[in-house]
Amino acid sequence: MRNLSVSDQPAPSLQRTLAGRSLRSALLSGLAWACALIASVPLFSVLYMLITRGGSRLSWEVLSELPPAGFEMGGGFGNALVGTFVMVGIAALIAIPVGILAGIFLAVLGPGSKLATMARFAAKTLTGLPSILAGVFAYALVVLTTGSYSAPAGGVALAVLMVPIVVLTAEEALKMVPKVMKDAAYGMGCTRTQVIWKIVLPTGMPAVLTGVMLAVARAAGETAPLLFTALFSNYWLYQDGSLELMGPTASLAVLIYNFSGMPFDNQIELAWAASLVLVMIVLVINIVSRIIGRPRF
Amino acid sequence: MNANTQLAAGAAATAAVMDCKLDKIFYGNFMAVRDSHVPIEKNRITGFIGPSGCGKSTVLRSLNRMNDLVDGFRFEGHVHFLGQDVYGKGVDPVVVRRYIGMVFQQPNPFSMSIFDNVAFGLRLNRYKGDIGDRVKAALQGAALWDEVKDKLKVSGLALSGGQQQRLCIARAIATEPEVLLMDEPCSALDPIATRRVEELMVELKGKYTIALVTHNMQQATRVADTTAFFSVDISAGTRTGYLVELGPTEQIFGNPREKLTRDYISGQFS
Numbered sequence: 001m002r003n004l005s006v007s008d009q010p011a012p013s014l015q016r017t018l019a020g021r022s023l024r025s026a027l028l029s030g031l032a033w034a035c036a037l038i039a040s041v042p043l044f045s046v047l048y049m050l051i052t053r054g055g056s057r058l059s060w061e062v063l064s065e066l067p068p069a070g071f072e073m074g075g076g077f078g079n080a081l082v083g084t085f086v087m088v089g090i091a092a093l094i095a096i097p098v099g100i101l102a103g104i105f106l107a108v109l110g111p112g113s114k115l116a117t118m119a120r121f122a123a124k125t126l127t128g129l130p131s132i133l134a135g136v137f138a139y140a141l142v143v144l145t146t147g148s149y150s151a152p153a154g155g156v157a158l159a160v161l162m163v164p165i166v167v168l169t170a171e172e173a174l175k176m177v178p179k180v181m182k183d184a185a186y187g188m189g190c191t192r193t194q195v196i197w198k199i200v201l202p203t204g205m206p207a208v209l210t211g212v213m214l215a216v217a218r219a220a221g222e223t224a225p226l227l228f229t230a231l232f233s234n235y236w237l238y239q240d241g242s243l244e245l246m247g248p249t250a251s252l253a254v255l256i257y258n259f260s261g262m263p264f265d266n267q268i269e270l271a272w273a274a275s276l277v278l279v280m281i282v283l284v285i286n287i288v289s290r291i292i293g294r295p296r297f
Numbered sequence: 298m299n300a301n302t303q304l305a306a307g308a309a310a311t312a313a314v315m316d317c318k319l320d321k322i323f324y325g326n327f328m329a330v331r332d333s334h335v336p337i338e339k340n341r342i343t344g345f346i347g348p349s350g351c352g353k354s355t356v357l358r359s360l361n362r363m364n365d366l367v368d369g370f371r372f373e374g375h376v377h378f379l380g381q382d383v384y385g386k387g388v389d390p391v392v393v394r395r396y397i398g399m400v401f402q403q404p405n406p407f408s409m410s411i412f413d414n415v416a417f418g419l420r421l422n423r424y425k426g427d428i429g430d431r432v433k434a435a436l437q438g439a440a441l442w443d444e445v446k447d448k449l450k451v452s453g454l455a456l457s458g459g460q461q462q463r464l465c466i467a468r469a470i471a472t473e474p475e476v477l478l479m480d481e482p483c484s485a486l487d488p489i490a491t492r493r494v495e496e497l498m499v500e501l502k503g504k505y506t507i508a509l510v511t512h513n514m515q516q517a518t519r520v521a522d523t524t525a526f527f528s529v530d531i532s533a534g535t536r537t538g539y540l541v542e543l544g545p546t547e548q549i550f551g552n553p554r555e556k557l558t559r560d561y562i563s564g565q566f567s
Contacts, residue, residue: 186363186366188421190391194421
């Protein structure tokens, strides 16, 4: 028989002590807290550096003027800003449709097929591809065949980096669409194509777009793939009334790379300001992706 | 007396909308169901009862070819719907499902507004009339209109479980199918929501024909006109479901012909 009556023994203390287990628990919590703090230091210190060193130079002038040559004072990086937008735009036009359609295939059409296994493996490997190799690929594919450094060549190089990110995030997003929802659509008399276009894609779209925006942000900040695909230029893409897409094209990332190594204070200041602008672009894209990534229903 | 003669006349006029002769249903090498012949009568509720694993859901999902979506599904027999074999040559399962709608065990509204959920099937079929009118009629038919009429733009997923299930019923009836297949539509609902859906089913049979799978024998006695009792045959070393007995609900529960049925409805089953 178990004795269920209250015993005469004094009740044990239930107070928190700093000995043994509690101490270890407190230490671990503290360590985790400190590591979280350390992890967020780089972003804020980079932001602080960029704002103090690049912020003073930020003005309409630097955003709208051409880069200075040598000892010239003033100037800006308007052409590099435009070049970055154009090349990221070209990359997005290539990578987003390809990536989302491939994601649909991996998640819905043939998740278990040999082709899917191969494509998934290829995409995972490509996410780890050194970005300069994407540049080598685009150099061989576009620069050698067209005979010149150009914005499309840069766009292709960036697209190579974006596709695997879009494919993998789209696959994950579309796999999350509950089976009961797909069943409901089939039960209403949807064809497989209709199930994909009317239910799977719209339901998974916020998460897909998050992946797309992250890929865009990554592409906007890349330097290496552009070094020998788009090269650099001191002039506007659009000049003397004609669009020169097929010539060397400036980008913010390459401008920072070039100017930061120059012996002129003016150029170094511009490199800081360009860095600030680039980080702001990436930050804005990330924030936008969070806003559109919120499920609407 | 008058009511009785009316009932008798109604019974005489009843015709089978579906004639389902399910000789064998396989998933891969596994025979899930054998030798089950179930007629589904017009404007009646046909209840499928039986222990877990007896294949009643499999049978239901075979009637509008939802099982085609399962790898390895194979069917022998026929399912006649208004004279045509649903499994006949050249029949498009997509078209079949537009006439034989389905309500599932888990309420499964799409992540869209309440209005868009109900309008989904109408838009799918490129309905030419006033979609708003049909959505309202469907929501009224599903006894949900009064609760949602001021929040049609709110997400269907924001409703309670019982409301979600009635939304799914509204979505299914918006396109006015001939037959509604309901796969344990109340098993995820609380008793009050269950009551409402049951009342709704009885209302709906005036316009539609319903086949209902249920685990709940009281539910079968409350709503089903005809009851089909399925059991599991384990003699061949696997678990194959089959139809034991089919008849008017009062007969199945009051005076079953088969010993298996009697044991099951009196709670003596292993």
